[in-house]
Amino acid sequence: MRIVVLAGGIGGARFLLGVRAYAREVGAEVTAVVNVGDDLWLHGLKICPDLDSVMYTLGGGADPERGWGRVGESWTVKTELAAYGAEPTWFGLGDKDIATHLVRSTMLNAGYPLSAVTEALSTRWEPGVRLLPATDDRLETHAVVEDDQGQRAIHFQEWWVRYRADILTHRFVFVGAETAKPAPGVLDAIGTADLVLIAPSNPVVSVAPVLAVPGLREAVADAPAPVVGVSPIIGGAPVRGMADRCLAVLGVECSAAGVGRLYGGRPAGGLLDGWLVAEEDAGTVVPEVTVRAVPLRMTDEAATAAMVRAAVELT
Numbered sequence: 001m002r003i004v005v006l007a008g009g010i011g012g013a014r015f016l017l018g019v020r021a022y023a024r025e026v027g028a029e030v031t032a033v034v035n036v037g038d039d040l041w042l043h044g045l046k047i048c049p050d051l052d053s054v055m056y057t058l059g060g061g062a063d064p065e066r067g068w069g070r071v072g073e074s075w076t077v078k079t080e081l082a083a084y085g086a087e088p089t090w091f092g093l094g095d096k097d098i099a100t101h102l103v104r105s106t107m108l109n110a111g112y113p114l115s116a117v118t119e120a121l122s123t124r125w126e127p128g129v130r131l132l133p134a135t136d137d138r139l140e141t142h143a144v145v146e147d148d149q150g151q152r153a154i155h156f157q158e159w160w161v162r163y164r165a166d167i168l169t170h171r172f173v174f175v176g177a178e179t180a181k182p183a184p185g186v187l188d189a190i191g192t193a194d195l196v197l198i199a200p201s202n203p204v205v206s207v208a209p210v211l212a213v214p215g216l217r218e219a220v221a222d223a224p225a226p227v228v229g230v231s232p233i234i235g236g237a238p239v240r241g242m243a244d245r246c247l248a249v250l251g252v253e254c255s256a257a258g259v260g261r262l263y264g265g266r267p268a269g270g271l272l273d274g275w276l277v278a279e280e281d282a283g284t285v286v287p288e289v290t291v292r293a294v295p296l297r298m299t300d301e302a303a304t305a306a307m308v309r310a311a312v313e314l315t
């Protein structure tokens with residue numbers, strides 16, 4: 001059995017722990033297609049927050065409290081950068097984390113595509129899952145915001161980390177998406193999968209930029225395998241993070257039904273055959289989609305693997 005998962009960072013990573021546990025049980029292969037819209041260059045280093053969250057989490061090196069970055073991290077470089085007044089000061093890079101970005105940046109500058117770099121970094125972390133960036137090309141999520149400095153587009157990280165999404169926001173733009181190509185292996189993985197899962201990741205700024213790569217949405221919509229999504233919204237609120245603010249920018253209701261309808265049913269030109277919602281959201285209706293209510297809190301690997309089993313049983 002082959003399982004493909006569309007994923008963002010922390011929610012995607014935690015979900016993948018359960019997918020991997022399920023896959024080990026049944027002998028399945030897992031490919032994760034990961035968002036690159038959050039990626040940015042800082043201090044000459046290429047940072048890939050979502051790929052790193054997934055890689056560190058699956059490799060056992062993530063900080064479980066913070067949710068991002070490395071466990072047992074130190075911040076000497078950050079302090080030294082601050083002493084120089086080096087901008088931006090709102091984005092913290094830990095010392096251990098910086099080693100990852102140094103290796104990645106060196107390889108990218110030497111001409112390796114991000115997919116090859118990710119594979120190289122994965123030989124250390126052995127995530128047990130094939131990690132593919134959605135694209136090797138530049139695709140950056142920007143937020144079009146407005147304040148007393150007027151209207152402008154800022155990088156997603158500035159919007160999320162610096163402004164905490166607390167600024168008038170008109171829309172999101174996936175810069176570079178028109179000319180981006182799916183990374184090698186992505187379309188093939190989706191086309192030959194037995195099951196495609198959409199992780200309970202942020203639908204607006206994690207899953208949408210993956211689907212914005214030309215050909216990727218079509219590949220999922222036309223996949224021979226069933227497509228099942230998992231709601232990141234429980235009882236009308238995100239489990240963590242600011243998906244509510246992101247959905248508000250799109251004018252989409254922050255609910256399991258709202259996100260389910262945003263993805264849409266496949267017969268209606270959308271993506272989903274099945275949609276898992278939390279027990280609190282039993283009774284959710286998404287046109288032309290099989291909806292099932294099950295426990296959706298990823299408290300541990302076993303609970304998360306049970307969600308994956310429920311997704312398989314739905315198909």
Ligand code: GDP
Nearest residue numbers: 008009010011012201202206232238239240298
């Ligand atoms: P990010 O890129 O690090 O922001 O992470 P993702 O986009 O992959 O995941 C963020 C989403 O995960 C948020 O919208 C959360 O609501 C969702 N999430 C976090 N923990 C849980 C959980 O235990 N259950 C469910 N269903 N969703 C969760």
Ligand code: CA
Nearest residue numbers: 008009038050
């Ligand atoms: Ca992210």
